[in-house]
Amino acid sequence: MAWSYGLLFDNAEAFLSYMQNNLSTSLDGCHVHHTYRPEHKNFKGNNHKKLQDTMKKAHKARGFSTIAQHITIFPDGKIMTGRNVNLTPASAVGYNQNNAKHPFMFEMIGDFDKGNDTLEGKQLETAVKIARYFDKKGKKILFHRELLQNGKSPKSCPGTGVNKAWFLNLVREKTQLPVPEDDYVIKVANHKLYNRPLSYKVPMLKGNDVLALQERLQITQDHLFGPNTRDAVIQWQQTHDMRDTGRVYYGVWDALFQHISKKDNNRFYHRKLQYVTPLQRGVDVSRLQKRLNVPTTGYFGEVTDEAVRIWQTNHDENGRPVEDGKGLAITGVVDQQTWSALFPGE
């Protein structure tokens, strides 16, 4: 199988296995770029090829033999192949080396200069995993802006919003990739659904716990633990080195929905909370609401905003009550300072 242009891969793992099967050169590092244009708003969810072709055309118009990069990483985390990985990329003048030995080059769709697009979610995950592949081999991960031209940084690429140390910490697993808020809420909710061992019996067990299990196993969702569900559990247990009992007791449930540590449950401070549209939602909002004695909806709306402002009026940065007006700045925003005042030590 030879390298082809325009192939779409769902994730880093799928692409890396394809690349390894088609590699006949020495890859000597990994160059990281953002496209700047196109940016996130140009991605419509299914126009990967169209955007890739447009870049290819633009690069050829600039005199390149073909598209500059080996791959493009889209906002949905998918990867499309570009220039043959066995050929030198058009990454930066003086740094492209030769066909026998050269850097791997990827472009991430987006304008990651501060205030524009954000590198996050699936796209971040794919970029981190690609970089990790090279980092583990001891190859250098270089941002375009580090490839100096006449002693100067050529541009901000991959964007002033992408901090190199932050990125490398993710690559080296010193910090974990954040779990998207919605996935996290669902995960927590499903984890809490466990209240009984599940197995196939007659009459069949029925309930939301069975439904969550069926969603997790991606099988027909009829709320009933029947032979199909049992077989899917057995299959899952076999591929996860567990005894294939077909029964879901707590240990299996925990493995299916992953252990949620106390730290995860609390989450500590990890983002600024405020009243914005669309409303922010999450377990951190619920926790804040409990702390402020307002209804626990999990959504940061007007009521929560008001409660935060009142609390800020008469509490200092250590969370101690003070005279009205002598407290924190009344912003309605729960930033690190207000969070720490509310939850000392976090």
Ligand SMILES: [Zn+2]
């Ligand atoms: Zn660049």
